[in-house]
Amino acid sequence: MSEDDEDQSPATDLRSRNKSRNCISSSSSQTFPDHVLENVLENVLQFLDSRCDRNAASLVCKLWWKVEGLTRSEVFIGNCYALSPARLTQRFKRVRSLLLKGKPRFADFNLMPADWGANFAPWVSTMAKAYPWLEKVDLKRMFVTDDDLALLAESFPGFKELILVCCEGFGTSGIAVVANKCRKLKVLDLIESDVTDDEVDWVSCFPEDVTCLESLAFDCVEAPINFKALEGLVGRSPLLRKLRLNRFVSLEEVHRLLLLGAPQLTSLGTGSFSRGDQSQQEPPDYVAAFRACKSVVCLSGFRELMPEYLPAILPVCANLTSLNFSYANISPDMFKPIIHNCHKLQIFWALDSICDEGLQAVAATCKELRELRIFPFDPREDTEGPVSELGLQAISEGCRKLESLLYFCQHMTNAALIAMSHNCPELTVFRLCIMGRLRPDHVTGKAMDEGFGAIVKNCKKLTRLAVSGLLTDQAFRYMGEYGKLIRTLSVAFAGDSDMALRHVLEGCPRLQKLEIRDSPFGDVALRSGMHRYYNMRFVWMSACRLTMGCCKDVARAMPNLVVEVIGSDDDDVNRDYVETLYMYRSLDGPRKDAPQFVTIL
Amino acid sequence: MEGCPRNRETCPKLLDLIPQERKWYHDEGKNNTDQEKKLELRLAPPGGDEEDGSVMKKKNTKKEAEDKTIFNLSGNHFSPSNKTNYAPHHISQKRTAPGPVVGWPPVRSFRKNLASSSSSKLGNDQINKSGDGEKQAEPKREGMFVKINMDSVPIGRKVDLSAYGSYEQLSFAVDKLFRGLLAAQRDASGGEGEGKPIIGLLDGKGEFTLTYEDNEGDKMLVGDVPWQMFVSSVKRLRVIKSSEISSALRFGCSKEDKMRN
Numbered sequence: 001m002s003e004d005d006e007d008q009s010p011a012t013d014l015r016s017r018n019k020s021r022n023c024i025s026s027s028s029s030q031t032f033p034d035h036v037l038e039n040v041l042e043n044v045l046q047f048l049d050s051r052c053d054r055n056a057a058s059l060v061c062k063l064w065w066k067v068e069g070l071t072r073s074e075v076f077i078g079n080c081y082a083l084s085p086a087r088l089t090q091r092f093k094r095v096r097s098l099l100l101k102g103k104p105r106f107a108d109f110n111l112m113p114a115d116w117g118a119n120f121a122p123w124v125s126t127m128a129k130a131y132p133w134l135e136k137v138d139l140k141r142m143f144v145t146d147d148d149l150a151l152l153a154e155s156f157p158g159f160k161e162l163i164l165v166c167c168e169g170f171g172t173s174g175i176a177v178v179a180n181k182c183r184k185l186k187v188l189d190l191i192e193s194d195v196t197d198d199e200v201d202w203v204s205c206f207p208e209d210v211t212c213l214e215s216l217a218f219d220c221v222e223a224p225i226n227f228k229a230l231e232g233l234v235g236r237s238p239l240l241r242k243l244r245l246n247r248f249v250s251l252e253e254v255h256r257l258l259l260l261g262a263p264q265l266t267s268l269g270t271g272s273f274s275r276g277d278q279s280q281q282e283p284p285d286y287v288a289a290f291r292a293c294k295s296v297v298c299l300s301g302f303r304e305l306m307p308e309y310l311p312a313i314l315p316v317c318a319n320l321t322s323l324n325f326s327y328a329n330i331s332p333d334m335f336k337p338i339i340h341n342c343h344k345l346q347i348f349w350a351l352d353s354i355c356d357e358g359l360q361a362v363a364a365t366c367k368e369l370r371e372l373r374i375f376p377f378d379p380r381e382d383t384e385g386p387v388s389e390l391g392l393q394a395i396s397e398g399c400r401k402l403e404s405l406l407y408f409c410q411h412m413t414n415a416a417l418i419a420m421s422h423n424c425p426e427l428t429v430f431r432l433c434i435m436g437r438l439r440p441d442h443v444t445g446k447a448m449d450e451g452f453g454a455i456v457k458n459c460k461k462l463t464r465l466a467v468s469g470l471l472t473d474q475a476f477r478y479m480g481e482y483g484k485l486i487r488t489l490s491v492a493f494a495g496d497s498d499m500a501l502r503h504v505l506e507g508c509p510r511l512q513k514l515e516i517r518d519s520p521f522g523d524v525a526l527r528s529g530m531h532r533y534y535n536m537r538f539v540w541m542s543a544c545r546l547t548m549g550c551c552k553d554v555a556r557a558m559p560n561l562v563v564e565v566i567g568s569d570d571d572d573v574n575r576d577y578v579e580t581l582y583m584y585r586s587l588d589g590p591r592k593d594a595p596q597f598v599t600i601l
Numbered sequence: 602m603e604g605c606p607r608n609r610e611t612c613p614k615l616l617d618l619i620p621q622e623r624k625w626y627h628d629e630g631k632n633n634t635d636q637e638k639k640l641e642l643r644l645a646p647p648g649g650d651e652e653d654g655s656v657m658k659k660k661n662t663k664k665e666a667e668d669k670t671i672f673n674l675s676g677n678h679f680s681p682s683n684k685t686n687y688a689p690h691h692i693s694q695k696r697t698a699p700g701p702v703v704g705w706p707p708v709r710s711f712r713k714n715l716a717s718s719s720s721s722k723l724g725n726d727q728i729n730k731s732g733d734g735e736k737q738a739e740p741k742r743e744g745m746f747v748k749i750n751m752d753s754v755p756i757g758r759k760v761d762l763s764a765y766g767s768y769e770q771l772s773f774a775v776d777k778l779f780r781g782l783l784a785a786q787r788d789a790s791g792g793e794g795e796g797k798p799i800i801g802l803l804d805g806k807g808e809f810t811l812t813y814e815d816n817e818g819d820k821m822l823v824g825d826v827p828w829q830m831f832v833s834s835v836k837r838l839r840v841i842k843s844s845e846i847s848s849a850l851r852f853g854c855s856k857e858d859k860m861r862n
Contacts, residue, residue: 109704379708435706
């Protein structure tokens with residue numbers, strides 16, 4: 001049974017409307033204790049925060065189910081198509097905060113055509129009527145229009161937090177409406193979203209008086225902003241702690257902003273980190289500006305870094321717990337003097353331009369490191385990789401507390417993975433992307449089976465795994481056998497036969513999210529998992545070996561599973577071949593907004 | 602969708618030997634026996650078996666930045682009229698993977714263009730040294746990329762003319778591209794600020810002037826013809842010292858009357 005979806009309650013409970021409310025008016029002695037109990041429960045359940053606990057509590061009996069539904073204020077929906085908005089508002093009456101996820105992750109890599117769905121519109125319109133007190137909306141991979149944002153801004157007078165992660169469909173005009181109408185806005189975070197430039201000066205749209213803003217993140221907005229307005233905004237936002245600027249803010253402008261509010265800031269996204277205005281020959285004292293940032297623990301930005309100014313951040317390095325260099329092409333020589341000071345660093349994102357040498361420096365200094373992400377500067381398959389197993393080995397030896405890893409490289413060895421599996425027992429997320437497809441261990445020439453096998457075997461807390469390189473069925477046998485806690489698995493260009501996927505589907509008891517591309521898994525494998533698809537959030541299989549016939553069988557056998565076939569050619573010759581399969585459980589049947597290229601079986 | 606230009610022709614390469622008709626895939630669809638695997642085209646010495654890692658080494662086929670391989674056409678998967686692209690399936694069958702593929706490596710689009718943006722200034726010589734020193738990143742769309750070189754700067758760049766709508770924008774872009782590089786050339790210690798702005802490219806008043814070579818091979822000053830006409834005829838750009846205008850243009854040019862003092 002999955003813990004994290006609110007729709008996990010058994011179907012029967014959801015359909016029966018609880019009648020005890022109707023009985024309260026008749027003051028018979030039978031209902032009186034219920035009434036008291038209900039009030040008591042309400043007061044007690046208010047304190048339950050964790051949705052796992054709440055899901056469990058709601059299963060005790062109908063009364064608990066009902067009261068839990070009344071007291072849940074924060075709802076998490078991992079797949080927007082798992083249920084309809086109407087069901088949400090019927091089940092939970094007093095929602096203040098919604099976290100909603102839409103498209104599957106592979107959509108980020110162009111594996112899904114645009115206009116697939118995940119529209120926010122039906123959600124916002126339903127909630128506008130049901131939850132006028134709504135305060136927070138956190139969306140990931142949803143399609144949000146400017147109209148949706150306008151409706152949101154108008155419908156929820158107490159609205160406080162808008163977080164849009166990897167979303168699209170809206171522009172600066174939608175942001176302007178939110179800025180203008182949401183007078184209690186504390187958080188406006190646009191993260192890795194595609195925001196169209198409507199040439200609207202949204203920064204000027206914030207109200208004139210003192211704002212409640214605590215966090216403003218717009219580093220992904222690819223549009224120039226009115227800096228004067230931003231300065232004014234920062235000046236009248238005394239509660240501002242997090243500010244992430246986009247690349248249209250120059251170093252001089254950052255300097256001016258820091259003069260205004262540096263001591264309060266805990267998180268700073270530095271914008272372009274390059275000089276905008278060249279006419280001043282004497283650059284301002286950036287070092288002093290950063291020295292004033294006594295509370296900054298999280299630093300990012302550097303979108304168009306001028307490396308000669310990088311040392312200006314040295315004063316904050318000792319306090320940093322999070323550093324994001326992943327937009328900056330920084331060489332090892334430039335990097336080492338900086339990282340040398342970052343003893344408290346826990347989260348570190350960077351480009352592979354820092355090379356193995358830079359990683360060794362990280363390993364030497366950052367003993368508290370929990371999360372490391374190394375992105376490729378040049379994401380192609382056949383380039384000379386600047387990072388390799390050497391960097392990984394160094395990290396595993398130096399950063400023993402590592403919990404989460406994302407590592408792009410060109411070459412890797414089993415030995416390095418085995419070492420990491422022993423050195424870093426706290427690993428919960430291990431995502432290795434060997435960019436050359438089907439690459440074996442470049443020292444021994446063997447498949448990467450033993451390396452990944454060691455990871456699943458020794459990292460007992462592993463919940464998320466992404467594999468790459470040359471992998472045979474043996475690797476999957478290891479995953480099935482040892483991956484006891486794995487919830488998310490990403491596979492690409494791996495495996496030899498159906499057995500590989502079978503190992504995973506017949507093992508991995510906690511598997512929730514399975515995404516596979518370009519691997520030789522077919523109908524036999526798909527059928528082998530039918531006993532568990534209801535307990536998973538979704539399964540994605542693209543460019544595998546599935547046939548339409550088998551998918552139809554699965555759809556027929558599992559009525560509460562929505563089986564989407566995307567982009568299949570409906571020409572007769574290849575009618576049987578399934579290009580992309582995306583299936584997920586749903587309480588409300590297939591969606592009504594599927595575009596033409598989606599066939600729901 | 603970025604990264605995969607559509608409708609490009611395939612380079613006549615080894616990959617063209619792989620038939621593109623659907624029929625071939627369809628036959629392969631369900632029974633991929635060992636025998637058939639052996640008959641598959643590979644980029645490896647014959648006789649290697651599936652498991653041996655040495656056979657799996659992908660040969661380093663030349664991949665142009667523009668990705669003119671059939672696998673890239675798989676970007677057209679979702680367009681209704683396209684009937685010939687099942688390229689990615691070949692990957693799952695064969696043990697070697699010749700061409701680039703949609704969505705691989707799995708990097709989000711805003712991270713893909715770092716190599717071609719002006720952010721790659723002096724930060725990392727190691728990466729820039731690979732190849733010919735010029736950043737050959739995948740174009741993010743069907744852009745009009747032309748090479749641009751600058752006098753006294755050894756590293757050439759590329760600009761996407763479709764991103765600009767006027768000479769001013771182009772001039773500004775050139776400034777952004779080369780300012781740092783030029784400063785690095787001039788200041789041997791490499792740390793003395795990022796250099797003066799490169800201005801006056803179009804009016805002959807600055808230290809440098811922007812010139813171009815058109816499709817007839819003539820070298821001309823930028824700025825004289827309407828923008829669209831310029832874009833349709835330009836083949837490459839060059840930023841030259843203003844003092845050298847006369848000699849630069851004389852060499853292979855018949856339009857000397859455009860020169861100014």
